[in-house]
Amino acid sequence: MNQPVWLLMQKEYREIWRSYRLIWLPLVFILLGIMDPLTTYYMKDILQAVGNIPEGMALTFPKLSPLEVLSATISQFQTIGIVIVIVLTAMMISKEREQGAVALLYIRPIPVASFIWSKLCSMLTLVLISVCVGMLASTYYITLLYGAITIRELSIAFSLYSIWLLFVISFALLCSAWCKNALSIALSVLVLYGGIIVDAILGQYWTISPWKLPHYAVGVSMHSVELQDVWLSIISSVMSSVIFIVVAMIAMKHKKDTVTI
Amino acid sequence: MIKVENLTKHYGHHIAVQNVSFTLEKNTKTALIGPNGAGKTTILSMLTQLTTATSGRCWLPPPKEIGFLPQYPKFYSWLNAEEYLMMVAQLSGLTKKQAILASAKVIEVVDLIKDSKRKIEGYSGGMKQRLGIAQALIHQPTLLLLDEPVSALDPIGRRDVMNIIHNLQDTTVLYATHILHDAEQVTDNVLFIQDGQIKEQGSLQEVKQKYGGKQLEVVFYTVQDAMQFAAQMPSKVEGERVLLSATRYTMHQLLAIAAPHSEKIKRLGWKEPSLEDIFLEVGK
Incomplete structure (x- = not known):
């Protein structure tokens, strides 16, 4: 590997390790991962324990398939988990520039x-490890409570969600290279999280978009989506990511002037 | 040789640096002297290419041969000094083996051996300044740019850092400062800057000569005595001090003139204008 990249990656990995990110981020995703299988399965007991249910009221819940629960887990990742990833990534370059440490590099x-x-490799490694352990934790309880999920189904879900994460991290890195710290976070959250909300409300009108990938991650195994749409969404995500990374490089070069010395 | 020609930097309507030109001969030490806000840091950041010049040209060594210490150096606080220096050494083009040797050497030079394995977040201001010097020197740069290298240090730290600068042999040094006493000890040349423009430049001796050269100084007990004495010959009075040009009078002549006033004289001797005198004169 190119020596400067490797040296800079070592610096990033040391930060990830020494700031305990490699511990708390996977823990967050494990927590999010086990939340849905457990709460959905024990919902009846939880409601009864909470009380205030009129006597004689019959509680009936639909029986969920393992893949449906895995899909709900990914939806959990798309709430708090993705916001943490966006914020962490959006600070990576801008914060370093504002604090001035990067001047000497x-x-x-x-x-x-x-x-x-x-930056991209280190953040991607951290996030993929976190999501992977989160999905494995979720799969453990899904298998225990709802039924088995095959390795193939899990691999497809993880792969498609990873491409979505590549898109998210690339865009947040571009914002970080282009803008000041606060603006970078605001813009990344607005576009990426705003896109998730827009897709949830109006997503029925289109089928090809990077924001569709979290939904397709399980949809492929459930045969509920067109494979052509999945492939085109993958291609659009990867191509967008490449463009974001190239523009981030250009932005970083032109923003040298803004480093604090 | 380092050459800078008509270097200019505008921030909107504000002119930070205007038409600055100078040449640094190989292996010389030059002090860039000026008050706060004169444009010293802007010049250094343009030379390091951290700031893009609005206009002008520079002839500099390649980046891997330049060492730079900012006024307030910032580091990655989660690394220790040894890890940080190993990283910057290799990023400056040294092999891993060379980096190990170079980092051990500079850690010794800046006296951080005891703390080299401690995280930088626990370092004091002075230790960070010394680490800053270490990172600037680790790749044996041919051009060393220092921005106020001793301003954050106590007197012992200042002395140590000035000794390090003084002992540099094969390096051209340009350092911005307003601590003139320290600059005078190690500098070959001076550049006086004010309001973004070079007001004076040359070797230390040339500039001192221009601003009075070597002078004979007679210090009296009272101002009246000094003025009375000064009225007898071309001289300059500064309170109780009378300054006479060393080219006009010899010490022998001075002693003869001063003899009748000996009971009024506190002391007499040679005096050269200090950088501080010149700084104040240039600033007028």
């Missing part, structure tokens, strides 16, 4: 691409 002969790659 900018003066060295390091290609701008190395900075972006090191």
Whole structure:
């Protein structure tokens, strides 16, 4: 691997380890991952324990398939989990620039691409590990309470969700390279999380979009989506990510002036 | 040789630096002197390419041969000094083996051996400044740019850092400062800057010569005595001090003139204008 990228990645990994991110972010995703299988399964007991249910009222819940519960787990990731990922990524470059530590690296002969790659790879590693353990924790309870999920189904879900995460991280990195810290966070949350809300409300009118991938992650195994739409959504996500990364490199080069010294 | 020609930087309507030109001969030490806000940091950040110049040209060594210490160096606080220096050394083009040797050497030079494995977040201001110098020196740069390298240090720290600068052999040094006493100890050349423009430049001796050169100084007990004495010959009076040009009078002549006033004289001797005198003169 290119030496500056590797050296910068070592710095990033040390931060991830020493700031305990490698512990608390997977814990967040594990918590989100087990929440739906458990609460859905024990909902009747929970409601009865809470009380205030009129006597004689019959509580009936639909029987969910394992894949439907996995889909609900991904929806959980799409709430708090994704906001944490967006905020962490959106601060990566802008915060470093505002605090000034990067000034002593900018003066060295390091290609701008190395900075972006090191940030992208380290964040992607952290987030994919977190999501992976979150999904595995979810799968454990789904298998225990609802029935088995095959490795193939789990792999498809994880792969498609990973492409969505690549899209999210690339866009947040672009914002971080382009804007000041507060603006970077605001813009990333607005576009990415705003897109999730828009897709939830109006998503029935289109079938190809990066925001569809979390839904398709389980939809493919449930045969409820067109494969062509999935592929086109994958292609659009990957291509957008490449464009975001290239523009982030250009932005970073032009924003050297804004570093605090 | 480092050459800067008509370097200019505008921030909107504000002119931070205007038409600054100078040349630094190889392996010389030059002090960039000026009051706060004069444009010293802007010049250094343009030379390091952290700031883009509005206009002008520079002939500089390649980035891997430049070392830079900002006024308030910031670091990745979760790393320790050894890890940080290993990283910057390799990012400056050294191999891993070279980086190990170089970091051990600079850690010793800046006296951080005891704390080299401690996280930087626990360092004091002075320790951070010394680490800043270490990172600037680790790749043996041919051009070293220092922005107020001793302003955050106590007297012992200042002395240590000035000794480090003084002992640098194969490096061209440009350091911005307003601590003139320290600058005078190590500098070969001076650049006086005010309001973004170079007001004076040259070797220390040239500039001192221009601003009075070597002078004979007679200090009296009272101002009246000094004025009475000064009225007898071309001289300059500063309170109880009378300054006479060393090119006009020899010490022998001065002693003869001063002899009748000996009971009124506190002391007499040679005096050179200090950088502070010149700084105040240039600033008028």
